[in-house]
Amino acid sequence: MGDVISLSGIRRVFIMGDQQFEALRGISFGVTTGEFVAIMGASGSGKSTCMNILGCLDRPTAGQYLLDGIDVGGMDADQLAAIRNRKLGFVFQGFNLLARTPAVENVELPLVYAGLSSRKRREMALAALEQVGLSGKEFNHSSQLSGGQQQRVAIARALVNSPAVILADEPTGNLDSATTAEIMSLFTSLNKQGITVIMVTHEQDVAAYAGRRITFKDGQIIADSRD
Amino acid sequence: MDFLQTLKIALRALRTNKMRSFLTMLGIIIGIAAVIAMMAVGSGASYVISQQIASIGSNIILVLPGSTTSGGLRMGSGGSQTLTSDDARAIMAECPSVLRASGTTRTTSQVVYGNMNWSTVIMGATPELFDIREWPVVSGRSIGQQDVDGAAKVCLLGQTVVDNLFNGEDPIGKIVRIKKIPFTVVGVLESKGQSPQGTDQDDSVFVPLRTAQVKLSRSPFPNSVGAIMVQAGSEALLTKAEEEVNSLLKQRHRITGGKEPDFTTRNLSEILAVAEQSSKAMSLLLGAVASISLIVGGIGIMNIMLVSVTERTREIGIRMAIGARTKDILWQFLTEAVLLTMLGGIIGIILGTAGATVVSRILEWPTLISVQSITVAFLFSGAVGIFFGFYPARKAAGLNPIDALRYE
Numbered sequence: 001m002g003d004v005i006s007l008s009g010i011r012r013v014f015i016m017g018d019q020q021f022e023a024l025r026g027i028s029f030g031v032t033t034g035e036f037v038a039i040m041g042a043s044g045s046g047k048s049t050c051m052n053i054l055g056c057l058d059r060p061t062a063g064q065y066l067l068d069g070i071d072v073g074g075m076d077a078d079q080l081a082a083i084r085n086r087k088l089g090f091v092f093q094g095f096n097l098l099a100r101t102p103a104v105e106n107v108e109l110p111l112v113y114a115g116l117s118s119r120k121r122r123e124m125a126l127a128a129l130e131q132v133g134l135s136g137k138e139f140n141h142s143s144q145l146s147g148g149q150q151q152r153v154a155i156a157r158a159l160v161n162s163p164a165v166i167l168a169d170e171p172t173g174n175l176d177s178a179t180t181a182e183i184m185s186l187f188t189s190l191n192k193q194g195i196t197v198i199m200v201t202h203e204q205d206v207a208a209y210a211g212r213r214i215t216f217k218d219g220q221i222i223a224d225s226r227d
Numbered sequence: 228m229d230f231l232q233t234l235k236i237a238l239r240a241l242r243t244n245k246m247r248s249f250l251t252m253l254g255i256i257i258g259i260a261a262v263i264a265m266m267a268v269g270s271g272a273s274y275v276i277s278q279q280i281a282s283i284g285s286n287i288i289l290v291l292p293g294s295t296t297s298g299g300l301r302m303g304s305g306g307s308q309t310l311t312s313d314d315a316r317a318i319m320a321e322c323p324s325v326l327r328a329s330g331t332t333r334t335t336s337q338v339v340y341g342n343m344n345w346s347t348v349i350m351g352a353t354p355e356l357f358d359i360r361e362w363p364v365v366s367g368r369s370i371g372q373q374d375v376d377g378a379a380k381v382c383l384l385g386q387t388v389v390d391n392l393f394n395g396e397d398p399i400g401k402i403v404r405i406k407k408i409p410f411t412v413v414g415v416l417e418s419k420g421q422s423p424q425g426t427d428q429d430d431s432v433f434v435p436l437r438t439a440q441v442k443l444s445r446s447p448f449p450n451s452v453g454a455i456m457v458q459a460g461s462e463a464l465l466t467k468a469e470e471e472v473n474s475l476l477k478q479r480h481r482i483t484g485g486k487e488p489d490f491t492t493r494n495l496s497e498i499l500a501v502a503e504q505s506s507k508a509m510s511l512l513l514g515a516v517a518s519i520s521l522i523v524g525g526i527g528i529m530n531i532m533l534v535s536v537t538e539r540t541r542e543i544g545i546r547m548a549i550g551a552r553t554k555d556i557l558w559q560f561l562t563e564a565v566l567l568t569m570l571g572g573i574i575g576i577i578l579g580t581a582g583a584t585v586v587s588r589i590l591e592w593p594t595l596i597s598v599q600s601i602t603v604a605f606l607f608s609g610a611v612g613i614f615f616g617f618y619p620a621r622k623a624a625g626l627n628p629i630d631a632l633r634y635e
């Protein structure tokens with residue numbers, strides 16, 4: 001118990017024709033429930049590759065990944081989909097909302113695949129939107145929202161199914177500094193409510209919001225520090 | 228994921244590209260409309276033919292003068308004078324399988340009433356003919372044996388002749404002139420409509436056979452008839468009756484051995500069965516053409532669905548990242564394809580029904596639209612959606628979530 005995430009000896013080799021590239025070369029770390037982790041490192045150091053594995057979107061070439069104590073290595077595609085649906089929430093750099101779809105329906109999406117009734121879905125989605133401070137914009141389409149507001153919708157979508165971990169790959173990469181501060185304080189307050197957050201960022205001042213910073217270099221961890 | 232939600236997503240996807248959805252549907256719309264219209268017109272045609280078969284009377288054999296060629300065509304039509312009233316009487320008296328027989332003559336002439344005149348067919352007939360053809364009078368009386376025996380100058384008028392000569396007047400008892408000879412109208416025949424050959428059977432005048440032979444014909448053989456209409460006792464006796472007629476006439480006409488007979492017998496129901504078959508073959512052919520257009524429409528659906536999967540790769544990636552399973556994505560795209568084809572099917576059914584109705588109004592041709600054909604068309608359009616939607620849907624469901632998310 002204790003560690004919600006536990007990686008040991010994770011390798012990821014990409015094969016392109018006759019060329020091979022090892023993007024992750026033996027990554028091991030654990031994350032305890034309620035932590036706020038920032039993953040840093042130069043471009044191409046393997047941060048996103050690691051996040052994809054953490055998010056059960058990709059499988060490691062070697063190594064073991066325990067999520068909530070369960071080994072996800074042996075799971076098939078549909079089981080991984082169920083894990084993503086129940087245990088994980090994603091926030092992307094490019095927001096990745098559905099176009100021409102009202103905010104509230106975007107937030108409902110994970111609940112749709114979880115098989116909840118439409119009344120329950122609506123109730124939970126509206127609550128999540130209120131939590132990220134978007135009351136009043138529930139029925140706007142994403143094209144009618146600012147970048148910061150779109151990212152709030154994405155965060156609401158990530159937290160609506162009460163996941164064990166929220167994974168955010170450069171969530172503020174497309175935002176200006178004022179909006180970045182807003183989004184980061186939102187993450188901080190969610191973390192204070194007990195949600196584990198793992199976030200990739202390039203910026204020192206963004207990483208400063210986190211309680212722990214892991215630094216990648218060429219597919220390996222070179223630093224892991226806590227406040 | 229529940230069905231209602233899947234349907235909602237599919238509807239939204241179709242609504243976002245209204246024009247494209249409609250154009251894609253067009254192939255299915257045209258195909259289904261064609262199928263419905265063809266089936267309606269085709270079954271209308273079968274109905275008309277079966278009505279016409281009934282209008283001729285049942286179990287009929289036609290005996291015509293002259294012999295057949297190998298191709299089945301009659302040579303020297305009307306030129307021979309080989310059949311006589313006596314032949315007709317003998318057939319009726321001596322062939323056990325024959326119920327009735329009537330010699331008939333046929334000529335065309337002007338019929339004059341007052342200052343009106345009308346060119347029509349003048350048939351000479353014995354009373355049996357009206358029983359054979361199940362053709363009663365609607366007013367007055369029919370032709371009796373005494374009219375034939377006495378060569379009475381009486382006639383029966385078909386409805387078309389009445390309409391053209393008598394302006395709403397009651398024709399019974401009036402005098403009409405045929406080839407300058409006055410005839411008393413004794414009856415008006417029930418309307419029969421078109422014959423299988425497409426002629427108006429009501430455009431005719433009937434006179435007693437003997438009258439036609441001696442008063443209207445200038446033939447040197449006043450006893451000859453143009454044709455003998457024979458009715459067998461039942462459908463089962465039809466072939467037997469035809470054989471009996473053949474051997475009797477050969478005997479009467481002294482045709483022995485390999486000599487070519489000077490008459491021909493034809494079984495009318497057989498001819499009409501062939502006509503019915505060819506109308507069925509025709510509607511089958513049209514159905515095949517319609518099916519091809521459905522297949523083309525289906526390929527159009529597949530094409531657009533493939534484009535749609537590519538365009539929405541990112542959306543698929545988002546859905547997968549959030550927890551959509553393979554089968555959720557598969558169902559989503561399959562539902563979209565089936566929705567497209569079924570909507571197209573419904574519009575096609577409406578258009579096809581409307582088209583068939585217009586055709587039947589303009590051509591005065593009955594069309595039959597059966598619940599069965601509508602059901603078949605609807606289910607078929609759904610099947611086209613499943614068949615042509617499956618490959619694109621499987622392609623969408625088989626995408627790798629990271630690749631789909633990265634897709635620009």
Ligand SMILES: Nc1ncnc2c1ncn2[C@@H]1O[C@H](COP(=O)(O)OP(=O)(O)OP(=O)(O)O)[C@@H](O)[C@H]1O
Pocket residue numbers: 014015016021023041042043044045046047048049050
């Ligand atoms: N699908 C792939 N096929 C081949 N090589 C890949 C693939 N994905 C990533 N790589 C390689 O793996 C390495 C790490 O990529 P990754 O996206 O994890 O970097 P990153 O740390 O997220 O960089 P950035 O900060 O620019 O986002 C890169 O060199 C990249 O070229």
Ligand SMILES: [Mg+2]
Pocket residue numbers: 047048049
């Ligand atoms: Mg990256």
